[in-house]
Amino acid sequence: MGAALGGLALHAGTRSAYLAVFALDAAFLGCAPVLGRLPAVAPAPAPSGGGPGLAVLRDRPYALLALLNALMLRMTLLSLALPLWIVERAAAPGWTVSALLVLNTVVVMLCQVRAARSATDLATAVRAVRWSGAVMCAACAVFAFSGAPEGGHGAGAGGAVAVLVLGAVLQVLAEMRHSAGSWQIGSALAPADRIGQYQGFYGSGVPVARAFGPLLVTPLLIGRGVPGWLLLGGVFLVAGAATGPAVRWADTAR
Known part of the structure; x- marks a missing residue:
């Protein structure tokens, strides 16, 4: 949907159209309070057996x-x-x-x-x-x-x-x-x-x-x-x- 709306702005090619895109993009800040309501998750326990902390490297x-x-x-x-x-x-x-x-x-x-x-x-x-x-x-x-x-x-x-x-x-x-x-x-x-x-x-x-x-x-x-x-x-x-x-x-x- 965002790509389609962006296409309309590209087709118009005006300053107002591009500013409208920025305004719509800023609306995604509304996701922050929704994500903030997610429950906290306890960290996974450390792997047993020792070894280097970053073995993948x-x-x-x-x-x-x-x-x-x-x-x-x-x-x-x-x-x-x-x-x-x-x-x-x-x-x-x-x-x-x-x-x-x-x-x-x-x-x-x-x-x-x-x-x-x-x-x-x-x-x-x-x-x-x-x-x-x-x-x-x-x-x-x-x-x-x-x-x-x-x-x-x-x-x-x-x-x-x-x-x-x-x-x-x-x-x-x-x-x-x-x-x-x-x-x-x-x-x-x-x-x-x-x-x-x-x-x-x-x-x-x-x-x-x-x-x-x-x-x-x-x-x-x-x-x-x-x-x-x-x-x-x-x-x-x-x-x-x-x-x-x-x-x-x-x-x-x-």
Whole structure:
């Protein structure tokens, strides 16, 4: 719903429309008193048996998997790279940004559970991540073709929207498969007595990607254009392919 309302503001393109977006966003402060009414939860007991407090930092194969997971910058691609590309370099209208976000949200809500059913162990999870890397590479190649031709946007707008939608469909399919495989890997390789510590470390790749992803994708895509998209696709392809050997290393170390 937020993405759809944002699309209306982008379509209007006025100061009042953008200020209205800020006002609506500020309304989410109303969530604070609701969350404040949640009951307090007692902390979990410390794991028995001693050992280092942050054992996950000594687990090199697991740390490598967390790094590879962070390299799959799917969130940065959807929330930053594509909007900048559409506004700065593509022939599509600005409201396409919101349309792609709505498309992604609807597909994930309808299909994520079904997409996750095939990732039931480490072998199937590795295949899911490897497939995701290849499809994300293809999506990047498709996005690259939505760039505006020399001389303006006019005639190429409809074609650019179609290309962006095709790329977004590939992207969301890869996203769902990667999420399923990634969840399985992060959980299955975490020791039962330190599941919270390991899961927290593995999941930290998402905020790390959000924090440092813009430093990579902004100059790469906006500055380099089509070659930047192809290079980013190569990163996804390599990260997905490297997950298999990293999982075998981690599984052997267990």
